[in-house]
Amino acid sequence: MQTFLRISTTSTRLSLYPIRFFTTPSRFERPGPLPLGDPEEQKEFEELVKKQSSAELAVTIEDEEQLTHPDVRREPPPEFEGDKNPVTGEIGGPKRDPLVHGDWSYGSRVTDF
Numbered sequence: 001m002q003t004f005l006r007i008s009t010t011s012t013r014l015s016l017y018p019i020r021f022f023t024t025p026s027r028f029e030r031p032g033p034l035p036l037g038d039p040e041e042q043k044e045f046e047e048l049v050k051k052q053s054s055a056e057l058a059v060t061i062e063d064e065e066q067l068t069h070p071d072v073r074r075e076p077p078p079e080f081e082g083d084k085n086p087v088t089g090e091i092g093g094p095k096r097d098p099l100v101h102g103d104w105s106y107g108s109r110v111t112d113f
Contacts, residue, residue: 078095080086085093098104 076096079097080095084091
């Protein structure tokens, strides 16, 4: 049974519109894809889709720089090699001075205490 909503306009005429006119259709009411005519073709098509979706993409990347996006900020190179800082004598400390920019920073990320 369809329900109607009576809408009055500025004129003396009354209009009858179904309520469904004002709502959006449900996504479940959409028709599905039409099956292929031949059942064998349908089965072959489904197998090809399944094979394509389950196949892993074989991507070979030779260069390590191709793995990351070109806009990614890279860590600055270390100021010294080895475990001991030649300037301060610190062993096992950071490879770069974290106070270069006036704030405590690692990899251009500033942390405030």
